[in-house]
Amino acid sequence: GIGFIHGVMNTDNMTISGETIDFGPCAFLDEYDPMKVFSSIDQGGRYAYRNQPGIGQWNIARLAECLLPLLDEDEEKAVEAANAVLKAFGERFQKEWIGVFRAKIGLETEADGDGDLIQALLAAMHEGQADFTLAFRRLADAAEGGEEAFLKCFADPDKAQTWLADWRERLTMEARPVGELADALRAVNPAVIPRNHKVQEVLSAANYGDFSFLERLLEALEKPFEERPEFVSYMQPPKPEERVTQTFCGT
Numbered sequence: 001g002i003g004f005i006h007g008v009m010n011t012d013n014m015t016i017s018g019e020t021i022d023f024g025p026c027a028f029l030d031e032y033d034p035m036k037v038f039s040s041i042d043q044g045g046r047y048a049y050r051n052q053p054g055i056g057q058w059n060i061a062r063l064a065e066c067l068l069p070l071l072d073e074d075e076e077k078a079v080e081a082a083n084a085v086l087k088a089f090g091e092r093f094q095k096e097w098i099g100v101f102r103a104k105i106g107l108e109t110e111a112d113g114d115g116d117l118i119q120a121l122l123a124a125m126h127e128g129q130a131d132f133t134l135a136f137r138r139l140a141d142a143a144e145g146g147e148e149a150f151l152k153c154f155a156d157p158d159k160a161q162t163w164l165a166d167w168r169e170r171l172t173m174e175a176r177p178v179g180e181l182a183d184a185l186r187a188v189n190p191a192v193i194p195r196n197h198k199v200q201e202v203l204s205a206a207n208y209g210d211f212s213f214l215e216r217l218l219e220a221l222e223k224p225f226e227e228r229p230e231f232v233s234y235m236q237p238p239k240p241e242e243r244v245t246q247t248f249c250g251t
Contacts, residue, residue, distance in 0.1 A: 008096060014056065014059045016063070018149075021247060025045075026246065027133075027196050028037070028193050028194065028195060028196060029049065029133075030131055030133075030195065030196070030237045030238060030243070031129045031130065031131055031132070031237070032122065032125040032126050032129075032130055032131070032132040032135070033049070033126060034048070034049055034122070034126060035048045035049070035050055036049045036127050037049075037246070037251070038196075053093050053097075056088060056089070056093075057089045057090065057093075060085075060086060060089060061086055062097065064082040064085070064086065065082075067082070068082060069146075098114060098115055098118065101118045102114055102118070102137075102185040103134075103184075103188045104136050104185075104188055104189055105117070105118065105121065105139060105167065105185075106143065106169070106171065106176070106181050106184055107171075107174065108174060108176065108183050108184075109173060109174060111173060111175075113170070114170075114186045117163075117166060117167065117170055120153065120163055120166065121163050121167075123159075124154065124159040124160050124162075125153075125154070125160075126157065127140035127159060128153070128154030128155045128156050128157065128159065128160060129154070129155045130153040130155075130160070131153055131156045131237045133189075133190060133191075133193055133235075134153050134191075134235070134237070135150065135153040135154075136185075136188070136189040136192055137186070137189045137235075138152075138153055138183075139189065140152040140181075140182040140183075140185035140186045140189070141182075142164060143181045143182045144177055144178060144179075144182050144187060147161075150164070166233050186225060187225060189225075190224040190225055191224065191225060191226060191227045191235050192220050192221060192223075192224045192231060192234045192235055193221075193224065194217065194221060195234070195237070195238065196244035197238035197242040197243065197244055198217055198234060198236070199217070199244075200242075200244050201213050201217075202217055217234070219231075220234040
């Protein structure tokens with residue numbers, strides 16, 4: 001739910017429990033783009049942000065192939081058992097995904113149109129080149145009446161304005177006090193993440209033996225859900241000249 005891309009989520013670096021464990025060419029989204037790719041070796045976008053759930057399922061399928069002899073002596077039965085688990089992956093992922101994003105937009109209850117509401121926000125963010133982290137963070141301000149802070153995240157705020165109206169209508173089903181809603185939003189949507197350009201700043205300085213940038217970044221990340229004035233720069237998207245467009249295995 002924080003826009004993390006693992007650049008090369010291959011079958012050799014995903015654990016059986018689902019975590020990826022090789023974080024060389026990894027990155028966080030700045031502006032939201034479902035087809036964002038960072039890894040220098042991923043020329044075709046196989047491991048783009050949008051594709052990673054399917055890659056996770058593909059990885060599990062490859063593991064299942066290796067385990068077929070252990071599942072059942074009858075190969076047909078073994079394949080049937082493996083396929084049942086693989087089918088459940090998609091259903092479970094979708095349930096977990098919508099649960100995460102319900103929380104990110106402040107919903108406690110479940111309603112049939114929630115998936116569409118979430119996808120509409122992501123579509124508006126993509127079209128409006130909105131910063132993934134800040135757009136969700138500024139929903140708390142919108143909940144308190146500060147729509148401008150949220151709308152400023154979008155290059156074209158018209159669709160975002162329309163979405164806000166739909167969101168407010170959905171919130172009427174929650175009967176949640178404004179203060180409680182804003183607190184809940186700020187508790188799940190971080191203000192500070194290890195943005196790519198700040199990580200690059202740390203790496204560049206460390207190459208010359210200067211670890212002060214690392215210490216400062218770690219201090220900023222100690223309380224990621226708080227907006228502290230002294231760490232405002234760590235909340236900001238990169239300037240054009242600071243943008244990180246590729247990451248490498250050697251990182």
